[in-house]
Amino acid sequence: MALLGERFREVEEIFTEVKGQLMGKIGIGLILFFVVVSLYSLVAVPRNFPDLWNNVKYWEKYPKTVPPSWVSYFGVPVAPFVDVVLNNGTTQLYLQPKQVAGVTLFGVVQTFSFNYTLPADAFPQGVLVYARNVTNATLRTPMGVVKPQDITVIAYVFLHRPDGLVLLLNSPNPMTLADLATVKSPIRFSDKTVGLQLVEYYNKRGVNMTQTYAQNNAARLAFGEYDPDTHEIKPLKGTYTIEVVFTYLARNVDPRLLVRAINAGTIGVQSVEGVVQGNAYGLMGTDDKGRDLYEALLYAFPIELLIGFVAAVLNVIIGVVVGVVSGYYGGWVDEVIQRTIDIISNIPVLPILVLIGAALQREGVSGWGMLWVIILFLVILGWGYLALVVRSMTLSIKSEPYIDAAKAIGASNARIILRHVLPQIIPYAMAALVFNVPGAILTEAGLSVLGIRHNLPTWGTVLALARDYISSGGGNYNIWWWILPPGLLMGLMSVAFVFLGLAMETVVEPRLKRM
Amino acid sequence: MPGDSYVIKAEDLRVWFPLTKGLLASLLSRQRRFVHAVDGVSFEIREGETFCLAGESGCGKSTTGRTLVRLTPPENIMSGRVLFRPSRKLFEEVAPRLPSHAIPEEGVVDVYAVPEKLFKPLRRELQIIFQDPFGSLNPRLRVRDILEEPLIVHNIGSTPEERLERIVKVLETVKLTPPDEFLDRYPHQLSGGQRQRVAIARALILNPRFMVSDEPVSMLDVSIRAEVLEILDQLRRQFNMAQLFITHDLALARYVCDRIAIMYVGKIVEMGPTDEVISNPLHPYTRALMAAIPEPDPENRKRLRELKIKGEVTSAVDIPPGCRFRPRCVAYDENEWVRSRCETQEPPLIDMGRGHSVACWLYAKK
Ligand SMILES: Nc1ncnc2c1ncn2[C@@H]1O[C@H](COP(=O)(O)OP(=O)(O)OP(=O)(O)O)[C@@H](O)[C@H]1O
Numbered sequence: 001m002a003l004l005g006e007r008f009r010e011v012e013e014i015f016t017e018v019k020g021q022l023m024g025k026i027g028i029g030l031i032l033f034f035v036v037v038s039l040y041s042l043v044a045v046p047r048n049f050p051d052l053w054n055n056v057k058y059w060e061k062y063p064k065t066v067p068p069s070w071v072s073y074f075g076v077p078v079a080p081f082v083d084v085v086l087n088n089g090t091t092q093l094y095l096q097p098k099q100v101a102g103v104t105l106f107g108v109v110q111t112f113s114f115n116y117t118l119p120a121d122a123f124p125q126g127v128l129v130y131a132r133n134v135t136n137a138t139l140r141t142p143m144g145v146v147k148p149q150d151i152t153v154i155a156y157v158f159l160h161r162p163d164g165l166v167l168l169l170n171s172p173n174p175m176t177l178a179d180l181a182t183v184k185s186p187i188r189f190s191d192k193t194v195g196l197q198l199v200e201y202y203n204k205r206g207v208n209m210t211q212t213y214a215q216n217n218a219a220r221l222a223f224g225e226y227d228p229d230t231h232e233i234k235p236l237k238g239t240y241t242i243e244v245v246f247t248y249l250a251r252n253v254d255p256r257l258l259v260r261a262i263n264a265g266t267i268g269v270q271s272v273e274g275v276v277q278g279n280a281y282g283l284m285g286t287d288d289k290g291r292d293l294y295e296a297l298l299y300a301f302p303i304e305l306l307i308g309f310v311a312a313v314l315n316v317i318i319g320v321v322v323g324v325v326s327g328y329y330g331g332w333v334d335e336v337i338q339r340t341i342d343i344i345s346n347i348p349v350l351p352i353l354v355l356i357g358a359a360l361q362r363e364g365v366s367g368w369g370m371l372w373v374i375i376l377f378l379v380i381l382g383w384g385y386l387a388l389v390v391r392s393m394t395l396s397i398k399s400e401p402y403i404d405a406a407k408a409i410g411a412s413n414a415r416i417i418l419r420h421v422l423p424q425i426i427p428y429a430m431a432a433l434v435f436n437v438p439g440a441i442l443t444e445a446g447l448s449v450l451g452i453r454h455n456l457p458t459w460g461t462v463l464a465l466a467r468d469y470i471s472s473g474g475g476n477y478n479i480w481w482w483i484l485p486p487g488l489l490m491g492l493m494s495v496a497f498v499f500l501g502l503a504m505e506t507v508v509e510p511r512l513k514r515m
Numbered sequence: 516m517p518g519d520s521y522v523i524k525a526e527d528l529r530v531w532f533p534l535t536k537g538l539l540a541s542l543l544s545r546q547r548r549f550v551h552a553v554d555g556v557s558f559e560i561r562e563g564e565t566f567c568l569a570g571e572s573g574c575g576k577s578t579t580g581r582t583l584v585r586l587t588p589p590e591n592i593m594s595g596r597v598l599f600r601p602s603r604k605l606f607e608e609v610a611p612r613l614p615s616h617a618i619p620e621e622g623v624v625d626v627y628a629v630p631e632k633l634f635k636p637l638r639r640e641l642q643i644i645f646q647d648p649f650g651s652l653n654p655r656l657r658v659r660d661i662l663e664e665p666l667i668v669h670n671i672g673s674t675p676e677e678r679l680e681r682i683v684k685v686l687e688t689v690k691l692t693p694p695d696e697f698l699d700r701y702p703h704q705l706s707g708g709q710r711q712r713v714a715i716a717r718a719l720i721l722n723p724r725f726m727v728s729d730e731p732v733s734m735l736d737v738s739i740r741a742e743v744l745e746i747l748d749q750l751r752r753q754f755n756m757a758q759l760f761i762t763h764d765l766a767l768a769r770y771v772c773d774r775i776a777i778m779y780v781g782k783i784v785e786m787g788p789t790d791e792v793i794s795n796p797l798h799p800y801t802r803a804l805m806a807a808i809p810e811p812d813p814e815n816r817k818r819l820r821e822l823k824i825k826g827e828v829t830s831a832v833d834i835p836p837g838c839r840f841r842p843r844c845v846a847y848d849e850n851e852w853v854r855s856r857c858e859t860q861e862p863p864l865i866d867m868g869r870g871h872s873v874a875c876w877l878y879a880k881k
Pocket residue numbers: 532533550551552570571572573574575576577578579763831
């Protein structure tokens with residue numbers, strides 16, 4: 001116990017000295033930041049986030065490869081991302097057919113609608129609508145039983161533009177209420193449907209437009225105006241209304257009864273989610289699958305710290321134990337250990353890890369399993385240098401007369417190591433630990449970029465995906481929001497630990513010299 | 516006062532250290548070469564007696580001292596043994612567990628025949644003080660921690676208070692008073708003399724029967740040597756310890772020792788009562804050393820060489836056949852009749868009476 005107390009006093013002393021230095025302050029400040037954000041991440045991001053991350057469907061509604069929405073403050077025109085859930089549909093019985101955008105609405109008609117304001121010269125990426133809550137029940141009427149399979153539903157999405165033009169955005173597809181209730185995919189924007197309407201619209205105005213052109217630019221044409229002189233599409237600013245319409249058709253039932261049932265919520269669509277995919281999203285933008293980079297980077301905070309610390313702690317524990325044993329006991333143990341270090345420190349770490357990673361990928365190992373294997377190998381290949389330093393420190397401590405004095409009074413080897421050797425090494429080991437933390441993080445990132453994927457959203461993964469995106473040639477190069485944040489975070493984390501390590505070293509060094 | 520029976524005894528002790536060779540060299544040749552640090556040394560020290568070892572640097576004094584308190588790894592002991600007579604109480608405590616070959620006679624243990632694990636209790640009575648009072652105290656421990664360690668190791672004193680009491684007492688014994696003032700100091704807060712007294716206190720706190728003092732004052736200022744020596748002398752009287760006092764300073768030896776042995780390259784070349792040896796040195800090497808005594812200045816060694824000795828110190832690795840002092844011996848040059856023996860046979864210690872013996876063919880019967 002007394003031994004422990006003394007060690008704590010020592011650690012406290014070193015900490016106080018480190019805090020007194022500018023570099024120490026910066027390092028500790030940054031590390032504190034990483035720790036606080038990590039704690040926040042633990043409560044803010046669901047721990048099943050990796051599953052979501054790898055679930056393409058989940059990200060479907062988000063805009064793809066867009067910068068953060070705050071770019072609007074820097075003058076970048078932004079079409080906002082809007083995601084609304086509508087519970088207030090109105091159901092009516094159209095006794096007279098009504099024409100909307102070339103569609104004839106008749107009978108039982110349910111309407112949900114919301115507004116979308118386009119404030120700047122920018123185009124949203126598209127519109128998606130989900131039937132979120134469908135009551136899939138059997139309706140009992142005096143005339144008989146109506147099952148969901150017997151009701152045919154057709155969904156229409158209309159876009160009412162500020163200039164009065166109304167466009168049908170989807171290609172309507174009759175399905176039974178039963179199917180609608182189970183299908184989770186959205187009602188999609190249809191380039192073909194929209195294209196056809198636009199060609200007709202512009203041709204009527206004497207503007208030449210081919211079906212191919214209209215189809216290829218459907219989303220932009222829907223939210224813009226084609227200028228025949230410049231052949232450019234200009235965004236149309238203003239307030240749009242998006243109208244989601246369901247028509248219900250059922251044999252053997254009084255339509256009025258159906259209307260009442262739908263309004264009462266006993267049957268039919270209860271809520272609708274409408275999404276306008278803007279051209280910017282969230283705090284940190286999205287990747288090419290629409291995944292929220294902010295959430296991914298935030299989720300990764302504690303993982304990065306974990307990777308760094310686990311690898312560093314294991315490295316240092318092994319390095320110190322092996323180094324002390326090697327230096328203190330000497331003889332053939334020392335010889336074996338030294339040759340082992342020779343061997344492992346001549347193994348090129350990165351190529352070996354790439355090989356191991358590739359093998360694991362082939363075996364279908366991924367996620368945490370892969371990450372732990374990578375850390376394991378980083379540790380196995382990584383403790384050598386520290387062990388050598390600790391060994392030589394131990395050798396020099398061992399030759400101190402006070403070690404002989406301790407032997408002479410009968411102190412056991414364990415006691416000599418714990419009381420006289422380790423305390424000298426611990427401050428150095430702590431500095432080494434701190435220095436070691438970024439190493440594992442950077443190596444993990446490097447491996448990701450080199451193609452070893454564990455499919456966990458880490459900073460390295462995000463960076464690696466950016467590389468994929470660029471090298472696949474599909475996208476543009478200007479994806480700064482995708483590259484810079486993970487890069488900067490890694491850099492900042494390295495700086496934090498290197499600064500703290502340097503500050504600790506300047507504190508530890510004179511102590512080393514004193515011994 | 517010295518009793519009749521010895522407390523510690525070296526018998527034909529040889530301590531050799533293998534020369535470290537490169538991997539390649541050791542692969543190429545099977546033959547290993549050794550530093551003959553101690554090369555056939557025998558003496559005994561009685562209760563209350565201070566026995567001096569003197570000689571040039573590197574002649575094996577420290578190795579001899581360390582070997583007596585079992586600080587030399589057993590694999591380096593090439594021959595001979597160290598016999599130690601612990602106090603009755605300690606003997607009775609350890610004897611039942613020792614193998615019979617570790618007890619050559621009643622009351623005596625063969626130091627290197629005791630298994631490592633069983634040796635610990637014996638360390639209580641075998642202590643050593645080192646030359647360097649700066650290095651022999653762990654700079655990170657306070658005086659109280661340094662002095663408490665032996666007590667903890669040997670389970671002396673069941674409570675911290677009991678141990679503290681003992682620590683305070685021993686500090687008073689070595690005249691670090693008031694003890695309270697020193698308990699919480701770190702070594703760097705002590706003067707050289709104070710540090711050496713802490714080192715003495717650490718050895719003393721276990722009540723040793725035998726103590727090696729390896730040049731305990733040679734690194735101290737001349738002004739404080741006397742008081743440290745006085746403390747040592749007083750302790751010896753008070754506790755009737757046997758002491759091996761190592762020095763290269765013959766003037767000091769005369770003041771401190773009852774008997775003295777002069778070592779040359781691992782061997783004792785002359786041994787006897789201090790006054791006898793110093794007033795009547797017999798060995799050519801001792802004589803050369805004596806010629807250097809009156810000069811307390813550090814140029815001694817140069818003068819020594821000019822005077823009665825020639826050449827360099829013999830290498831402890833390649834010991835010449837015959838007398839190892841021969842390459843430097845002036846008497847060998849001057850006395851043609853001894854030469855053949857000097858060249859071929861190692862001179863044994865020859866008893867010259869009054870406990871005085873010398874290893875030189877000049878004194879052998881023709
Ligand atoms: N552990 C060891 N390993 C190898 N050689 C050693 C070891 N200890 C001592 N020696 C060698 O043994 C010889 C005798 O050394 P020792 O320290 O006993 O001499 P000394 O008489 O005490 O000298 P000094 O007056 O300088 O202290 C020297 O040549 C020394 O280099």
